[in-house]
Amino acid sequence: MALQRTFSILKPDVTRRNLTGAVNAKIEAAGLRIVAQKRVHMSLAEAETFYGVHRARPFFGELTQMMSAAPVVVQVLEGDNAIARYRDVMGATNPANAVPGTIRKEFALSMGENSVHGSDAPETAAVEIAQFFAGNEIVG
Numbered sequence: 001m002a003l004q005r006t007f008s009i010l011k012p013d014v015t016r017r018n019l020t021g022a023v024n025a026k027i028e029a030a031g032l033r034i035v036a037q038k039r040v041h042m043s044l045a046e047a048e049t050f051y052g053v054h055r056a057r058p059f060f061g062e063l064t065q066m067m068s069a070a071p072v073v074v075q076v077l078e079g080d081n082a083i084a085r086y087r088d089v090m091g092a093t094n095p096a097n098a099v100p101g102t103i104r105k106e107f108a109l110s111m112g113e114n115s116v117h118g119s120d121a122p123e124t125a126a127v128e129i130a131q132f133f134a135g136n137e138i139v140g
């Protein structure tokens with residue numbers, strides 16, 4: 001598998017509890033390289049753009065409020081098969097169903113406050129990376 005990039009967010013429940021380093025340690029231990037990273041406080045409009053695919057879902061308001069209520073850390077991760085690899089390290093959306101050792105099993109508080117986001121396909125990864133990073137901010 002060729003080198004691939006994925007987009008990651010360490011959500012407000014991670015920054016609030018000072019777990020940025022602990023989550024990054026799991027990311028790096030999984031063989032993913034953090035090739036871009038910054039802390040941002042999203043506006044509600046930015047969160048609504050980011051999660052636009054979920055606009056019709058009942059949790060959209062709660063999700064976008066939560067994502068814009070406090071700082072997050074946005075990242076680009078690089079590695080072999082990075083998109084699937086990161087989804088494996090993240091664990092299931094609902095932490096109750098996440099496999100032991102995954103980020104969500106270890107750190108997530110609930111289905112909503114589930115610690116991390118990771119892109120689900122190459123097309124979404126490209127769009128999500130471009131929302132937050134200029135090309136020269138990504139250093140592989």
Ligand code: ATP
Nearest residue numbers: 059062063092093111112113114116117118119120
């Ligand atoms: P993400 O897109 O954040 O990486 P995911 O792909 O595992 O997570 P999605 O189905 O895309 O899950 O949902 C996006 C996010 O919306 C979830 O990570 C979670 O924070 C929130 N969410 C999903 N389902 C619910 C729900 N039933 N109640 C509250 N929040 C939810």
Ligand code: MG
Nearest residue numbers: 117118119120
């Ligand atoms: Mg998703």
